[in-house]
Amino acid sequence: MTKRINFWFIFAFLVPLLVAIPIFTVFLSFFDTTGNYLDLLKDTFLLKYLSNSFLILLGVLSLTFIFGVTSAYFVSFYKFPGVNFFKWALILSFAVPAYIYAYSLVAFFENYGTAFSILTFLFGEGDYNKNIPKFDGLIGSMFSISFSLFGYVYVLTRASFVFQSHNLIEVGKNLGLSSYESFFKIILPSARPAIVVGLSLVAMETLSDFGTVDFFSISTLTTAIYNAWISFDDLTTANQLSFVLLFFILLLFILENISRRGAKYHQNSKGNKPIPKIQLVGGKSIFATCFCSILFFCSFIFPVSQMTYWTIKFPKYFQDINFWSLNMNTLLLVFLSSLFLITFSFMTNYGNRVSKNKLLSYLSTFSVSGYALPGIILAVAFITFISWFSDLLTSIFGFDSFKNVFIGSVVGLVIAYFVRFFSLSYNGIKSGYSKINNSIDENAYLLGYSKFKTFSTIHLPYLKTNILLVGVLIALEIIKELPITLILRPFNFETFATKAYSYAAQDLLEAAAFPSLCLIIWASIFILFISKYILSEK
Amino acid sequence: MEKTMIKLIRIIGLAIVGLFSTLLVANSVIANEVNVFSARHYDSDVQLYEKFTAKTGIKVNVVSGKDKALQKRIKEEGKDSKADIYITADAGRLGAFQAEGMFQKGASSAAIKKVVPANFRSPYWVGIAKRARIIYYNPKTVNPSWNMSYEDLADPKYKGRVVIRKSSNIYNQSLVASLIKNNGEKNTAAWAKGMVNNFARKPTGNDRAQILAVAAGEADWAVANTYYLALMLSGSKGAEQQAAAKKVMPFFPNQDGRGTHMNISGGGILKHAPNKANAVKLLEFLLTPEAQQHIVNNTFEYPMIPGVKANKLIAQFGLDFKQDLKTKVSNYGKLQAKALKVMNEAGW
Numbered sequence: 017m018t019k020r021i022n023f024w025f026i027f028a029f030l031v032p033l034l035v036a037i038p039i040f041t042v043f044l045s046f047f048d049t050t051g052n053y054l055d056l057l058k059d060t061f062l063l064k065y066l067s068n069s070f071l072i073l074l075g076v077l078s079l080t081f082i083f084g085v086t087s088a089y090f091v092s093f094y095k096f097p098g099v100n101f102f103k104w105a106l107i108l109s110f111a112v113p114a115y116i117y118a119y120s121l122v123a124f125f126e127n128y129g130t131a132f133s134i135l136t137f138l139f140g141e142g143d144y145n146k147n148i149p150k151f152d153g154l155i156g157s158m159f160s161i162s163f164s165l166f167g168y169v170y171v172l173t174r175a176s177f178v179f180q181s182h183n184l185i186e187v188g189k190n191l192g193l194s195s196y197e198s199f200f201k202i203i204l205p206s207a208r209p210a211i212v213v214g215l216s217l218v219a220m221e222t223l224s225d226f227g228t229v230d231f232f233s234i235s236t237l238t239t240a241i242y243n244a245w246i247s248f249d250d251l252t253t254a255n256q257l258s259f260v261l262l263f264f265i266l267l268l269f270i271l272e273n274i275s276r277r278g279a280k281y282h283q284n285s286k287g288n289k290p291i292p293k294i295q296l297v298g299g300k301s302i303f304a305t306c307f308c309s310i311l312f313f314c315s316f317i318f319p320v321s322q323m324t325y326w327t328i329k330f331p332k333y334f335q336d337i338n339f340w341s342l343n344m345n346t347l348l349l350v351f352l353s354s355l356f357l358i359t360f361s362f363m364t365n366y367g368n369r370v371s372k373n374k375l376l377s378y379l380s381t382f383s384v385s386g387y388a389l390p391g392i393i394l395a396v397a398f399i400t401f402i403s404w405f406s407d408l409l410t411s412i413f414g415f416d417s418f419k420n421v422f423i424g425s426v427v428g429l430v431i432a433y434f435v436r437f438f439s440l441s442y443n444g445i446k447s448g449y450s451k452i453n454n455s456i457d458e459n460a461y462l463l464g465y466s467k468f469k470t471f472s473t474i475h476l477p478y479l480k481t482n483i484l485l486v487g488v489l490i491a492l493e494i495i496k497e498l499p500i501t502l503i504l505r506p507f508n509f510e511t512f513a514t515k516a517y518s519y520a521a522q523d524l525l526e527a528a529a530f531p532s533l534c535l536i537i538w539a540s541i542f543i544l545f546i547s548k549y550i551l552s553e554k
Numbered sequence: 555m556e557k558t559m560i561k562l563i564r565i566i567g568l569a570i571v572g573l574f575s576t577l578l579v580a581n582s583v584i585a586n587e588v589n590v591f592s593a594r595h596y597d598s599d600v601q602l603y604e605k606f607t608a609k610t611g612i613k614v615n616v617v618s619g620k621d622k623a624l625q626k627r628i629k630e631e632g633k634d635s636k637a638d639i640y641i642t643a644d645a646g647r648l649g650a651f652q653a654e655g656m657f658q659k660g661a662s663s664a665a666i667k668k669v670v671p672a673n674f675r676s677p678y679w680v681g682i683a684k685r686a687r688i689i690y691y692n693p694k695t696v697n698p699s700w701n702m703s704y705e706d707l708a709d710p711k712y713k714g715r716v717v718i719r720k721s722s723n724i725y726n727q728s729l730v731a732s733l734i735k736n737n738g739e740k741n742t743a744a745w746a747k748g749m750v751n752n753f754a755r756k757p758t759g760n761d762r763a764q765i766l767a768v769a770a771g772e773a774d775w776a777v778a779n780t781y782y783l784a785l786m787l788s789g790s791k792g793a794e795q796q797a798a799a800k801k802v803m804p805f806f807p808n809q810d811g812r813g814t815h816m817n818i819s820g821g822g823i824l825k826h827a828p829n830k831a832n833a834v835k836l837l838e839f840l841l842t843p844e845a846q847q848h849i850v851n852n853t854f855e856y857p858m859i860p861g862v863k864a865n866k867l868i869a870q871f872g873l874d875f876k877q878d879l880k881t882k883v884s885n886y887g888k889l890q891a892k893a894l895k896v897m898n899e900a901g902w
Contacts, residue, residue, distance in 0.1 A: 122759070126759070126763060126766065127763070127766035127767060127769065127770040127772070127798070128766055128769065128770065128794045128795045128797075128798040132794055133792070133794050136794065143771075145770035145771070145772075146770070146771070150755075152756055152758050153758055232758075233719075233720050233722055233723070235722065242622075243622075245626075329792065330790070330792075336597045392623075395623075396623070396626060399626065399627055399630045399631075400630060402630075403630035403631065403632065406634075407632075417633075417634045419630075419631050419632070419634040420631075420634055420636065423627065423630070423631055424617065424627070424631075424636070502619045502620065502623070503619060503620075503623045503626075503627065504627075505617065506617070507589060507615035507616060507617050507636075508615050508616055508617075509617075518595035518618055519595070521595050521620075522594075522595045522596060523760055523761075523762055523782070523785070526790075526791070526792075527597075
């Protein structure tokens with residue numbers, strides 16, 4: 017018995033520790049610092065970088081709040097034409113990464129872009145460029161990121177609406193509140209925890225975005241860290257900036273955690289009747305349909321159409337793509353990463369459960385912040401750490417260098433993904449675990465079940481749905497992941513994301529269309545596969 | 555259920571063993587190969603590598619990516635790095651990497667020295683293709699005098715009529731570095747302020763977007779690299795952009811002075827290259843007439859060696875313009891940080 021506890025304990029101790037390494041790496045200086053990037057930065061850029069990050073964050077949070085909460089409100093409480101379609105169609109926005117959204121946006125609105133072609137096709141030759149709206153990179157980034165992320169707010173808010181206590185709303189009605197008043201006085205406040213959780217996820221993803229802001233050449237805190245570290249080899253500055261970033265993110269984490277607790281309190285899951293939906297008529301019904309249609313069009317149909325249009329218009333780029341290997345590489349990474357992530361987070365969760373150790377639970381909480389560390393920073397931290405560690409072992413024990421095993425290999429990629437997405441996987445499984453009452457375990461032990469047997473015959477089957485969900489979420493993230501793959505991949509290894517990026521980087525957006533489209537299709541398949549679970553009303 | 559668990563553990567075990575054994579096999583086979591880290595992403599480069607393999611039997615392995623991230627990876631891998639050649643656009647980047655001691659001598663072999671002009675190579679790296687950063691104008695609204703210069707673009711009479719991309723762009727940093735080298739930092743700072751005053755809009759988009767802004771009448775003057783216009787004229791950006799490109803004229807500045815600003819795409823052999831001999835062969839191959847012809851026809855850059863004709867879409871702008879051969883491209887790397895500072899202080 018003791019022996020087994022040790023095994024689980026050590027496991028639950030080591031995995032989060034591994035995941036936390038890059039965060040330590042960011043903070044601890046392993047080597048001498050050079051350069052005076054901070055002086056340059058202080059004089060000229062720092063304020064601009066901070067304000068860019070802040071503006072984008074503010075814009076994205078406002079937009080995702082409006083998009084997510086409004087659409088969730090409509091589909092949860094009302095009947096209007098298309099409501100059953102929009103309910104799941106709106107989550108397809110998850111399939112379009114923000115950087116691919118950015119490609120579409122630029123291609124459509126640029127001088128002599130797709131909008132110009134459409135106008136020329138419809139009305140003949142003309143000077144339309146003046147009339148096509150132009151926006152700068154900051155606005156472009158806000159919209160790209162918002163349309164690709166509002167799904168978080170939508171899904172979580174909708175879930176909270178669906179489970180909202182019917183009685184509360186009934187009471188409101190009896191008190192004579194209008195639907196407008198009951199929305200602001202009852203529905204919105206009681207969904208607040210879920211909305212905050214959604215928004216803090218959006219905020220974390222926004223702060224760590226690299227692909228989009230890089231494409232628009234907007235300098236943010238994340239690009240500042242990247243530049244300080246990589247261009248100027250100034251680790252001190254990189255650390256100081258990272259500290260600012262992590263401080264923001266830590267705040268978000270705390271906020272999110274507090275709200276999650278609130279969310280549990282508000283979701284009373286027993287004896288919950290589904291709320292009868294109210295049929296909208298006239299102008300209100302048209303408004304609801306229009307709002308959801310526009311949102312669905314902008315977030316999914318628009319980028320998909322732009323990419324399809326290009327794929328058809330410039331068929332010559334087909335031949336340059338090794339379609340088979342792109343599919344295989346992407347799926348290989350998805351398979352290996354979800355396998356390891358799910359297995360390890362299962363065991364860590366179980367270790368936490370059986371040992372009930374405070375230290376372990378703190379460590380797990382801390383390690384999940386790997387998700388908050390921007391992918392590009394994580395990738396660089398990974399390279400730095402492996403290189404340092406390998407040199408250390410070589411100098412002390414005379415080991416052969418193992419850098420090549422981890423840098424520029426599939427193993428390295430899987431480990432880096434592991435660190436980045438451990439939080440997703442760990443928490444996904446944890447949420448399922450928290451529903452299994454501890455007394456079930458105790459009964460199993462009384463029946464003479466070993467810990468391993470309890471784990472494999474009771475927990476594992478019970479959490480099947482959770483595993484599926486977590487697996488698909490990991491798959492979605494990995495299909496869309498760009499900076500880690502770009503930096504750590506082996507020779508001659510491309511995924512849809514890196515292929516699309518490298519075409520976009522050489523100003524061949526039309527060639528990037530086909531890999532982007534494949535990426536969206538794969539992601540959509542995965543989303544449709546789990547939409548039933550995400551949208552479950554039970 | 556116990557069985558499922560055992561199955562699962564088996565699968566994981568197999569996956570781990572499989573992964574590591576593939577790696578070991580991959581590591582232990584000594585192949586006839588050369589490994590390229592490239593910040594240029596052209597598919598045409600990959601086709602060229604395939605030609606090289608067909609000719610020599612040497613396999614070319616490629617990782618492409620962002621310039622600085624690739625450099626970081628090479629540095630951290632240290633002597634374990636498998637990378638032989640590092641290829642990137644812009645001499646500033648090559649120079650900066652050289653200054654960090656990451657290249658070894660040997661890029662300019664005897665054969666290469668014979669064909670590549672001295673200011674486009676160093677013992678550590680060699681240019682593979684050239685590009686000029688030039689002025690574009692709208693012939694309907696303005697007409698530049700034959701000796702117009704980059705310096706003239708800051709003239710207050712062009713207020714609100716000039717477009718150029720952001721200061722974070724390496725091509726701008728190299729151009730401004732060459733101005734600092736020739737005119738000094740103080741004058742260049744004043745020039746940068748004049749430029750910012752003349753901007754028609756906040757810098758946005760890539761080089762092609764600047765040319766399109768002139769075509770659309772948003773501005774009269776743009777600064778951009780030569781190959782972008784050719785790319786649009788080739789029709790590979792669609793009929794609308796092909797037509798738009800025809801509304802814009804290229805102009806080669808500083809003809810009565812030092813000449814038009816030139817830059818290169820180039821490569822060098824890395825300090826710890828495991829396949830140095832093959833690396834030299836690949837660089838030499840890239841500078842053969844056959845390879846050069848392939849490059850200029852696909853990327854619309856200028857050839858690096860004599861005897862190869864630029865693509866006709868580029869050649870039609872004239873090939874006898876005066877190139878700035880006086881300002882050594884190695885200065886771009888050295889003055890990069892100053893250039894960035896000058897532009898940022900001007901609010902660029």
